[in-house]
Amino acid sequence: MRVIEGKSGVWYLGPGATLLLPSRFHDTAGALTADGRAELARSGIEQPKPARRYNLTVVTSTACNLGCPYCFQNTGAAAPGRFDPPRIPRQVLDGPMIDRIADFTRARLHTAGLNRLFVLLFGGEPLLNRRGCRELLVRLGELAPLTASMVSNGVLLTARAARQLEEVGLRSVQITLDGPRDLHDSTRFTRSGRGTFDKVLDNCAAAQQATDLTLSLRLNTTADGLPLLDGLIDSLADRLDPARCTLDIAPVLNYAGMFDSVMDRSGEDVRTLLSAYGTALDRGFVVGMPGGGSCGFCGERDGETGAVINADGTLYSCWETIGKPGYEVGSIDDGYHAYPAERWVSCGEFAVSETTAAQSQAFDDALTVGLLELIRDRRRSAVTVS
Numbered sequence: 001m002r003v004i005e006g007k008s009g010v011w012y013l014g015p016g017a018t019l020l021l022p023s024r025f026h027d028t029a030g031a032l033t034a035d036g037r038a039e040l041a042r043s044g045i046e047q048p049k050p051a052r053r054y055n056l057t058v059v060t061s062t063a064c065n066l067g068c069p070y071c072f073q074n075t076g077a078a079a080p081g082r083f084d085p086p087r088i089p090r091q092v093l094d095g096p097m098i099d100r101i102a103d104f105t106r107a108r109l110h111t112a113g114l115n116r117l118f119v120l121l122f123g124g125e126p127l128l129n130r131r132g133c134r135e136l137l138v139r140l141g142e143l144a145p146l147t148a149s150m151v152s153n154g155v156l157l158t159a160r161a162a163r164q165l166e167e168v169g170l171r172s173v174q175i176t177l178d179g180p181r182d183l184h185d186s187t188r189f190t191r192s193g194r195g196t197f198d199k200v201l202d203n204c205a206a207a208q209q210a211t212d213l214t215l216s217l218r219l220n221t222t223a224d225g226l227p228l229l230d231g232l233i234d235s236l237a238d239r240l241d242p243a244r245c246t247l248d249i250a251p252v253l254n255y256a257g258m259f260d261s262v263m264d265r266s267g268e269d270v271r272t273l274l275s276a277y278g279t280a281l282d283r284g285f286v287v288g289m290p291g292g293g294s295c296g297f298c299g300e301r302d303g304e305t306g307a308v309i310n311a312d313g314t315l316y317s318c319w320e321t322i323g324k325p326g327y328e329v330g331s332i333d334d335g336y337h338a339y340p341a342e343r344w345v346s347c348g349e350f351a352v353s354e355t356t357a358a359q360s361q362a363f364d365d366a367l368t369v370g371l372l373e374l375i376r377d378r379r380r381s382a383v384t385v386s
């Protein structure tokens with residue numbers, strides 16, 4: 001469990017929930033008093049919530065229409081003057097593979113004793129295989145009630161595509177922006193070098209008009225992008241319905257070590273990020289409370305609560321290792337194999353870190369507690385006003 005001291009007490013982020021215990025539950029050395037221990041035990045937050053659904057990530061296309069130089073699925077850099085870095089081997093999900101994934105999923109649901117499914121459509125760019133996305137959701141929806149989400153770069157997210165996938169269970173789409181137009185277009189360009197910011201925003205607005213989908217906006221931020229965050233959030237609020245967007249600001253994960261201007265993760269950076277979250281809340285975006293639960297896909301080994309499946313049926317521990325030679329942990333036909341322990345990788349492990357583990361932890365703690373207190377204060381003032 002994560003324990004972080006805040007302004008008005010100590011926050012406990014357990015696998016089951018988050019709890020704020022006021023200072024009176026701690027002694028002068030900061031340790032929990034007997035009353036504090038009892039309060040913590042009574043809250044039940046130390047116990048993980050039982051899984052209510054089986055979590056599947058399925059890659060429908062390992063190819064991508066963009067050539068982001070930092071993509072963790074690149075196998076090298078693009079040749080000088082080009083915008084198309086080499087990628088992991090090309091695989092496309094087809095009908096026979098969908099049948100085999102359905103067989104795998106049926107058995108997993110039975111073993112886990114679960115009767116609901118969460119499906120994450122993943123790539124590459126999943127919409128390069130829109131038909132595969134739709135067929136997969138239809139087929140899996142025959143096994144159990146299903147909710148789906150998709151990680152997309154947004155370039156192919158037309159109103160029609162959004163509507164067709166919503167009909168078969170899609171409820172949210174995660175879209176990444178690397179900053180305002182110029183910054184975004186310098187890293188998220190097509191494989192022929194065209195910027196994508198305007199196209200992505202146009203598509204998001206059209207998808208919101210055509211469907212009830214929630215957009216999950218992930219703002220990747222470097223040191224250069226930090227002072228521009230407020231302007232970016234304002235421009236997003238002007239184009240989209242913020243009440244149907246969750247917004248998350250993520251210090252850029254430096255895959256391939258390609259960003260020169262990563263944040264130095266100072267106290268000043270934390271203050272700037274919290275101020276941007278404040279702007280997002282002012283403009284009506286939904287900002288989630290940080291929690292202490294584990295990832296539904298890679299948090300438990302060997303597919304107990306979820307599985308990550310490449311388009312060729314190979315199992316991986318996590319989205320970060322999909323298609324990487326040497327990180328296979330099994331196949332949908334014969335389940336999880338015996339594999340070396342270090343092959344089970346979890347989210348974020350591949351990012352190149354410019355800071356020490358202690359710096360990183362201090363930054364994460366300050367941002368987490370700042371965000372918890374910001375959201376709590378906003379909720380309180382909303383109750384007071386109403």
Ligand code: SF4
Binds near residue numbers: 065066070124125153
């Ligand atoms: S859009 Fe995503 S999958 Fe495609 S190149 Fe960029 S980071 Fe990689």
